Amino acid sequence: MVEKLGFKSVSFAWLDVDxxxxxxxxxxxxxxxxxxIGPREVFIIAGPSGSGKSxxxxxxxxxxxxTGGTVFLDSLDTLELDVTQLRRRVxxxxxxxxLFEGTVLDNIMFGPRLNRDETGAMSYEEEKRQVVECLGMAGLSGDFIERKTAELSEGEKQRVAIARVLANQPEVLLMDEPTASLDPSATLAIEKHVRHLTFEHGLSVLFVTHDVDQAKRIGDRGLLLVDGQKVDEGPLPKLFDSPSNDQTKAFVNGNL
Ligand SMILES: Nc1ncnc2c1ncn2[C@@H]1O[C@H](COP(=O)(O)OP(=O)(O)O)[C@@H](O)[C@H]1O
Ligand SMILES: [Mg+2]
Incomplete structure (x- = not known):
């Protein structure tokens, strides 16, 4: 498989102070x-709270x-990449x-404006075009550009936050339970656009969820994390539809 993002024998320890x-x-x-994760893949990290997903x-x-092992992007050790570049790409x-207070446009253009300090500012028309495109990719219409972020619903805010990350033209999107505080219809709307991002825009998505049904709806493949260890991995929805592993069975039944 062609690898977009890879974890090889990665370990991590937090410093705990007594x-x-x-x-x-x-x-x-x-x-x-x-x-x-391969190109255009939605890869799920599932697991109970505190298992290490974030x-x-x-x-x-x-x-x-x-603290051990290596994280790769396009076969290059991420420690060797410029960190600002890395965070734009991932x-x-x-x-x-x-989001900060102010308009949707100001929020979405925050990253690109920083990036363009060296190359010169964009005109308002150019910025608008870019913002409308990013909003569309996140499932919002161009009518939102001059809205104040404080006045948006939670689902709209989350989509603006997604558009803001997309404005950096990433290759990989990391999503940390992005719908955990949203209602079902806002959740489904975001799921649909996450799929579009892979099909139509070529992104790879690493998607964290504790929701088995969501994992089955949008994942191509995934793994189950329990106490910081990978206990199972496979294609979705099969991984959770017909689990052979006892811990996966327990997770699917809500007993982990
Ligand atoms: N800053 C931190 N310092 C020490 N321990 C932390 C810190 N952040 C998270 N942890 C611990 O690391 C473990 C995994 O956390 P996390 O990755 O946030 O889990 P999840 O996202 O699956 O709920 C938990 O036991 C959590 O308490
Ligand atoms: Mg978390």
């Missing part, structure tokens, strides 16, 4: 994780550095939309 003894020790969070995403764009969408 308040009483004022001593720090390492606590292993992820142990020996390997998997890779830690996997943070390692993918170097918000964290692995964009992160968080569970709660990170």
């Amino acid at each position: 308040e009483k003894e004022l001593k720090g020790g390492k606590r292993a969070i992820l142990r020996n994780i390997s998997f890779s 830690t996997v995403l943070r390692l993918a764009n170097r918000l964290l550095i692995p 964009g992160l969408v968080q569970q709660t939309p990170a």
